[in-house]
Amino acid sequence: MFKATIDAELFKDAVDVVSVLVDESIFSTDEEVIISKAVEPANAAMVILEMKKDAFDIYESDSHDLGIDLKRLSTVLDMAQRGDMVELELEDHKLKIVMGGLRYHLSLLDPSTIRKIPKVPQIQLPAKVVVDGSTIQRAIKAASTVGSYVALGVEDESFYIETEGDTDKLRFVLGKDELIDLQGDDVRSLFSLDYLRSITKSRAFGRGIVTLEIGIDYPIKISFSFADDKIKALYIVAPRVEAV
Amino acid sequence: MFKATIDAELFKDAVDVVSVLVDESIFSTDEEVIISKAVEPANAAMVILEMKKDAFDIYESDSHDLGIDLKRLSTVLDMAQRGDMVELELEDHKLKIVMGGLRYHLSLLDPSTIRKIPKVPQIQLPAKVVVDGSTIQRAIKAASTVGSYVALGVEDESFYIETEGDTDKLRFVLGKDELIDLQGDDVRSLFSLDYLRSITKSRAFGRGIVTLEIGIDYPIKISFSFADDKIKALYIVAPRVEAV
Amino acid sequence: MFKATIDAELFKDAVDVVSVLVDESIFSTDEEVIISKAVEPANAAMVILEMKKDAFDIYESDSHDLGIDLKRLSTVLDMAQRGDMVELELEDHKLKIVMGGLRYHLSLLDPSTIRKIPKVPQIQLPAKVVVDGSTIQRAIKAASTVGSYVALGVEDESFYIETEGDTDKLRFVLGKDELIDLQGDDVRSLFSLDYLRSITKSRAFGRGIVTLEIGIDYPIKISFSFADDKIKALYIVAPRVEAV
Numbered sequence: 001m002f003k004a005t006i007d008a009e010l011f012k013d014a015v016d017v018v019s020v021l022v023d024e025s026i027f028s029t030d031e032e033v034i035i036s037k038a039v040e041p042a043n044a045a046m047v048i049l050e051m052k053k054d055a056f057d058i059y060e061s062d063s064h065d066l067g068i069d070l071k072r073l074s075t076v077l078d079m080a081q082r083g084d085m086v087e088l089e090l091e092d093h094k095l096k097i098v099m100g101g102l103r104y105h106l107s108l109l110d111p112s113t114i115r116k117i118p119k120v121p122q123i124q125l126p127a128k129v130v131v132d133g134s135t136i137q138r139a140i141k142a143a144s145t146v147g148s149y150v151a152l153g154v155e156d157e158s159f160y161i162e163t164e165g166d167t168d169k170l171r172f173v174l175g176k177d178e179l180i181d182l183q184g185d186d187v188r189s190l191f192s193l194d195y196l197r198s199i200t201k202s203r204a205f206g207r208g209i210v211t212l213e214i215g216i217d218y219p220i221k222i223s224f225s226f227a228d229d230k231i232k233a234l235y236i237v238a239p240r241v242e243a244v
Numbered sequence: 245m246f247k248a249t250i251d252a253e254l255f256k257d258a259v260d261v262v263s264v265l266v267d268e269s270i271f272s273t274d275e276e277v278i279i280s281k282a283v284e285p286a287n288a289a290m291v292i293l294e295m296k297k298d299a300f301d302i303y304e305s306d307s308h309d310l311g312i313d314l315k316r317l318s319t320v321l322d323m324a325q326r327g328d329m330v331e332l333e334l335e336d337h338k339l340k341i342v343m344g345g346l347r348y349h350l351s352l353l354d355p356s357t358i359r360k361i362p363k364v365p366q367i368q369l370p371a372k373v374v375v376d377g378s379t380i381q382r383a384i385k386a387a388s389t390v391g392s393y394v395a396l397g398v399e400d401e402s403f404y405i406e407t408e409g410d411t412d413k414l415r416f417v418l419g420k421d422e423l424i425d426l427q428g429d430d431v432r433s434l435f436s437l438d439y440l441r442s443i444t445k446s447r448a449f450g451r452g453i454v455t456l457e458i459g460i461d462y463p464i465k466i467s468f469s470f471a472d473d474k475i476k477a478l479y480i481v482a483p484r485v486e487a488v
Numbered sequence: 489m490f491k492a493t494i495d496a497e498l499f500k501d502a503v504d505v506v507s508v509l510v511d512e513s514i515f516s517t518d519e520e521v522i523i524s525k526a527v528e529p530a531n532a533a534m535v536i537l538e539m540k541k542d543a544f545d546i547y548e549s550d551s552h553d554l555g556i557d558l559k560r561l562s563t564v565l566d567m568a569q570r571g572d573m574v575e576l577e578l579e580d581h582k583l584k585i586v587m588g589g590l591r592y593h594l595s596l597l598d599p600s601t602i603r604k605i606p607k608v609p610q611i612q613l614p615a616k617v618v619v620d621g622s623t624i625q626r627a628i629k630a631a632s633t634v635g636s637y638v639a640l641g642v643e644d645e646s647f648y649i650e651t652e653g654d655t656d657k658l659r660f661v662l663g664k665d666e667l668i669d670l671q672g673d674d675v676r677s678l679f680s681l682d683y684l685r686s687i688t689k690s691r692a693f694g695r696g697i698v699t700l701e702i703g704i705d706y707p708i709k710i711s712f713s714f715a716d717d718k719i720k721a722l723y724i725v726a727p728r729v730e731a732v
Contacts, residue, residue, distance in 0.1 A: 102417075168594055
């Protein structure tokens, strides 16, 4: 049994946390929480979405693995009007979605056909930057007009995003007073802009307070939460090793 | 002689009633009214536009059959600015269109080259639904993300729009209190979404109160009026027979 | 040495004066002014941009010829947020661009690789029309839905823009009271809509008061200024000879 009611726009934001990175994902439900973990095809970026029971107005669930076609689900949620609630229910192996007068039966994917999630790496990272999501969104968008890779780092009490194209170079620096928090050591890691572009583009990312945990040539952890911390998003992106 | 003055935006809305379905149409004028009847190439959907003399600020006309390239006329009317009046005049076998400082001479098409209009069928339909055009617009748009055909029907004192894709199913239900009026028997007919998508997309449709007359596996009549009933639009769409 | 600070949006508007016509241009700086002259590949349209020292908050410069990739510069300036100032500085043969926390090093092009500017013709034209840029913008946009060439002229104390397509004809007339100024003789010259479409599309053009100087089958001069006349734009477009 799975039966839940939630603000449609909020649910759309939660689904988008995953859909910016992959097309299909398993939503694992139990009595307390829905968790979706997914990894993009090249295994270089991973997402973990956690929606607590409290994020929902109504929530009752046994343990289920729901295989979701995220594009199709997004299309349905796009039909919502501002303020609509969405009712979700597992019915005859389909996800019944009810919003206003609209009733949609979404076929579920066989979970065994969806890419397996590797174990989430337990990593401790030496630097932490807390900043408005919209600032990161803007910087990554700017960087992607210049190059294919971007370095994120901390030095001189500042956080920077840096990219080099064939001829031009862009550096975006935020001092301590332009950040919400900055802790830890000097670090620098290089990432593919493709993944960062995808991760930063969602509406919830742009509206949120984002925590970046960075190391030296090490994976980055990018996290934010919304709906009073009842919905949490975590991305882990593998680094590129810089050519010497 | 044909000479008429009308609010440019209103005239654009009237022209769009026809242009959503066909590219060319005959506008038949006489002393009292302009009527344009047109049928789309597959003969499955028909439109009848009626503009009464009173819809115009100035209107003087003999009987004429004006062959109109609707795309070209729409492009001209798109040049209007809010509040512009448009003056229309038949001059040297062209339609002279004057708006503000702009003067456009639109070539007329030879009416004999435009697809013939079949006789408008006289049909009585057992159910009638009256509803906001914007609600139908939204439901048809949603349906077209799922399938190619859509069933419109009445059952249990409710009006429904239903469509099935390869795997998913969408049903949009409006109860009596969400409708302006609902009369008659239980009915259900299936239509190609292409035609309904075209018909419902115009601005005037979305702003209007729409009457749907529905039968059992029978054509549908879709009508609305605007400019205080001085401009009337009627569509008749042939049904698809449902596969058993 | 070249070092200048200016409102980012204003600088974007100035760059666009040139970029609507060509992709690369030389910005020649000296102690008092930046001038950029460029001609489009077919030699039929030319632009001269002049930015006085006073348009800048800070301006210090020796004589330099800076070869600018205008598309790349526009992309950088698009990263500005409303109210941002942009600092420009010549550094290691690159143009350093600083806006907020963003620092961009723009490679300069070798001026010898950029199309040579022919001598600017000294021409006196018999008629002068002064009019809102937005009106010309709208008329040229309308004309380009009809034909490929457009005649600009003066007759009967009015300014007109006229174009003919295969079947239709559009004429846009502005009387003396709809113009800011109208002086001189009756004139008429024909131009390619491509150039006029490009020239009129910039934001600064649409916001400005534009002076058109017109002759009989002769080049047209189109000029406007902004930032309290501290930035000046002049276009000269060669005429097409009308088929008799």
